[in-house]
Amino acid sequence: xxxxxxxxxxxxxxxxxxxxxxxxxxxxxxxxxxxxxxxxxxxxxxxxxxxxxxxxxxxxxxxxxxxxxxxxxxxxxxxxxxxxxxxxxxxxxxxxx
Numbered sequence: 001x002x003x004x005x006x007x008x009x010x011x012x013x014x015x016x017x018x019x020x021x022x023x024x025x026x027x028x029x030x031x032x033x034x035x036x037x038x039x040x041x042x043x044x045x046x047x048x049x050x051x052x053x054x055x056x057x058x059x060x061x062x063x064x065x066x067x068x069x070x071x072x073x074x075x076x077x078x079x080x081x082x083x084x085x086x087x088x089x090x091x092x093x094x095x096x097x
Contacts, residue, residue: 058082
């Protein structure tokens with residue numbers, strides 16, 4: 001049976017309980033971190049998230065693919081995507097499991 005992923009509120013409550021910092025302050029920190037990450041990725045193309053990993057902005061080229069329903073070829077336009085790369089430290093910790 002698959003485990004459920006923690007929700008935003010559950011994460012905030014958990015951090016608040018472990019640090020004795022009010023949930024409102026924890027929520028504000030997470031909002032600020034999200035805003036900072038977004039602005040840095042837009043401006044510099046990458047954002048390092050402490051020791052967890054980094055967000056990297058990549059440009060995907062336009063490409064042709066087949067619409068599976070109509071069997072016609074369509075052109076998918078170029079677009080920007082954000083990728084998350086896990087740090088080596090996290091990979092090493094998970095490998096120890």
